[in-house]
Amino acid sequence: MSSAPAHTPSAPPPPRRGRRSSALTAVVAIAVLSLGSAVLAPAASADTDYGGGCVLYTDDPAATIDALHNHCSAEQQDQIFRDAPRGDVPTGVTNGWVTRPPVMEAVAPPFWIGKNFYTGPDGGTLTNRITAAGIEGFPADVYSGPARLDGQPAWLLDYRPSITPQILDEIRQVTPGVWFGYSWWRGFFQTTLLLTFALTEQ
Template sequence: MSHYTGADVDELLTLSRPELDRLFRAGRPGETPRGEARGTVLAARGAKVSRSVAALARLAWQGKVFDPDGAGLRNRVTPFGIPAIRARVYRDESLLDGGDCIVLDYSRTSLVAHRVRDEIRQVGPHLYLGIVYWRRRRILNFSLYSAGSHT
């Protein structure tokens, strides 16, 4: 019953945008994460550049903390991982391919990010691949490693 591609964060950092799209299409929504999920920005610009961008982005964004009931989350921002920028979490059709995904919707929960919609699908054990949209225009990819789902 495994839908996993065998992907890990290090591999995702090496992939191009078309490769990330193929992986997202192959993924499944999976279970909604609970608790902390470590985030990595995926620049899709080759391994060396992508690793540098991910390290720099970590100063501003560390990941997300999903509510225990899975219906909401807060982003972990600043180098201190302060929980802020709330989103609603639900399943819906992906803007990329119309398939089922987990949506992280900021439209009614954040003044700063109200035009942002994230979509995630599970691509490995505890690993989700995400797409960020700004006004329905795709702007970047990210991964979430849901460390809270295991010990």
């Protein structure tokens, strides 16, 4: 009696190297792209906190104006100006607020609401927006020059073309869309600080 032939198991299929290789390549590519995006993406700009609610918000002009107007001391305002670059010159219609002294903060709003800038990258001219009607008056030349506060570059608003040629403003861009600065009275014997103010573009 002949015995039945022994059953020989079939060999397992070869591993699917092509698919595994493709999957591995895809994973590596995704990792490289993710790493590249992280390296190339601009770092998020952080808010700058000077303490006591005096905060410059990089993406919130209204909150920055509120801080400058209501929470920043005179010393903090001065430090903010010193820390800021000249920045871009304002363009078009801006809203304005006096930030000190308190008496000027109180009396200015009915009479002054901002400035109209007719400027290019290197400066230009401006007029002030007078009363709630936004009447244009008190023209000034706008150009780059050294600030009286610290001698570093700022945008100078020179009122020599107006009926108040003694006035000289200087501003710097403290956050995107927000400028802070000083208004000086150029007297015969000395230059006196009249007030500080902030501007935002409409």
